[in-house]
Amino acid sequence: MTTKAEGFAKRQEDTGWGKAFCHLIPFYFIYYGITRRSLTPMFYVFTGNIVLGFCFGVIYTLINPNLVEKNLENNARVIGLISTPLLAKKGIDQARKDAKSRLELN
DSSP states (O other), X not given: OOOHHHHHHHHHTOOSSHHHHHTTSTTHHHHHHHHHTOOHHHHHHHHHXXXXXXXXXXXXXXXXXXXXXXXXXXHHHHHHHHHHXXXXXXXXXXXXXXXXXXHHHO
16 A cells, blocks of 8 residues: 555656546556545546536537437547546646645645
8 A cells, every 4th residue: 555655756756648648548547546645636537527428418408409319428428538638637737736735744
């Protein structure tokens, strides 16, 4: 198990987009959360995709009342694939800021 200090230090190494795109791999968020001791990226991805999916569904049905569910599902999947790395990167950046402030306090 990773200690808090090790997790905080590992978060400081996550500066690029590689870890954000890895969140597309199934269950990678669990590995990331354990090794970095952070649930922030997972929280950002889950809540962000739920909000985006709900908003997309509402807007899609308002624009096209004769919707075909298959088209809605396919478009929602594409939006999910595009938004996941973006939301994960935002969560990783937030977790890095939090870890940096905690490391400075110690």
